[in-house]
Amino acid sequence: MIIYAGPLILGFLLGFVLGTRIKEDPESKLKFDASVYAVFIIAAVIVAYLLGPFPYYADAPLASGFVACAVGIILGKLIFGRSSPAVIEE
Amino acid sequence: MSTILKIFVFPATLVIMCLGVLTILGGHITPGGGFQGGAIIAAGFIFCLVVYGLKESPFKLSHDFMAAVESVGALSYVFLGLAGLIFSGFFLYNLGVDLYSIVPAFIQSIFDYPDPTHAGIIPYLNFVVGLKVMVGLSAVVIAFLGFKELESDKEEVQK
Numbered sequence: 082m083i084i085y086a087g088p089l090i091l092g093f094l095l096g097f098v099l100g101t102r103i104k105e106d107p108e109s110k111l112k113f114d115a116s117v118y119a120v121f122i123i124a125a126v127i128v129a130y131l132l133g134p135f136p137y138y139a140d141a142p143l144a145s146g147f148v149a150c151a152v153g154i155i156l157g158k159l160i161f162g163r164s165s166p167a168v169i170e171e
Numbered sequence: 172m173s174t175i176l177k178i179f180v181f182p183a184t185l186v187i188m189c190l191g192v193l194t195i196l197g198g199h200i201t202p203g204g205g206f207q208g209g210a211i212i213a214a215g216f217i218f219c220l221v222v223y224g225l226k227e228s229p230f231k232l233s234h235d236f237m238a239a240v241e242s243v244g245a246l247s248y249v250f251l252g253l254a255g256l257i258f259s260g261f262f263l264y265n266l267g268v269d270l271y272s273i274v275p276a277f278i279q280s281i282f283d284y285p286d287p288t289h290a291g292i293i294p295y296l297n298f299v300v301g302l303k304v305m306v307g308l309s310a311v312v313i314a315f316l317g318f319k320e321l322e323s324d325k326e327e328v329q330k
Contacts (some may be wrong), residue, residue: 087286088196091298095192098240098302099212104231111227113181121185128186135197137287146196150189 085140092149099150100157118155125151172222180222181229187215191305198297199290205300212301213308225316232313237306244303251292251299254282267291 105113129147134140188211195208219228255264258278259271266274267282268291284294 085286087284087294091294092192092196095195095298095301096189099188099192102230102232102236105229106227109227111177111223111229113229117182121182124182124186125189128189132193136200139287144193147189147193150192151185154185154188 083140085138085145088135088138088146089149092146093153096150096153097157098153100154100159101161103154103158103162118158122151122155176222180218184215184219184230187218188212191215191301195297195301196294199284199293200288205297206304208297209301209304210308212305213312216305216309217312220312220316225313225320232306232309237310237313240302240306241310244299244301244306247299248296248303251295255292263292265291265293 105111125148126143129143129145129151132144132147134142134144138145191208191211191214193208194203194211195205198204198208216230216232219230223229252263255266256262258264258266258274259269260273264274265282266278267284268289269279282292282295284290284292286294
């Protein structure tokens with residue numbers, strides 16, 4: 082089985098950068114717990130399967146970059162996206 | 172905004188962002204590319220900002236982060252162009268493909284994008300353009316929302 086590293090690495094990198102920006106405000110009433118991310122990863126796999134791979138890609142029946150990005154978002158959130166005070170500046 | 176929107180928008184935004192990333196990654200073989208994908212990701216950020224507001228949005232884009240990502244995007248584009256100039260004599264020469272066979276094999280292998288099309292530096296250019304556009308479009312909306320809050324604060328002080 083051939084694995085194309087390009088979309089996996091770049092998709093994971095972009096997703097990781099996006100995931101690090103998810104920081105919940107402890108003072109906010111909005112709470113996004115693990116169930117939100119569980120729903121997201123299930124939805125991401127379904128959407129990736131329905132999208133299918135790019136033309137000429139024969140490594141997997143789903144959009145591998147899409148799944149890599151979803152994994153990157155969740156890992157970025159887990160590693161650097163811990164809750165902290167709002168850091169939005171003007 | 173309504174409770175339904177507040178529950179729905181965050182997971183939907185994550186899926187929209189993944190779609191934006193996929194648009195960037197497929198820029199060299201499918202319709203789309205760095206600008207379009209970056210705009211889709213920025214649309215995800217804006218979706219969250221409109222629904223949750225600037226203070227309660229789960230995505231926190233600080234000024235330093237936006238400045239850093241925008242700089243990395245622009246500088247990477249320039250460095251890819253300069254690499255072409257240094258190794259081949261042509262600015263933005265596609266070192267990974269090397270159509271004129273003027274670049275050593277190890278340089279070609281460094282800049283080769285590992286996928287079935289072997290598109291060279293084109294996917295990397297899409298990647299850095301996507302970073303820059305994502306942050307640039309988000310910054311505009313964050314600035315507008317910041318100005319709006321500033322004006323409302325001034326009005327409260329005047330009252």
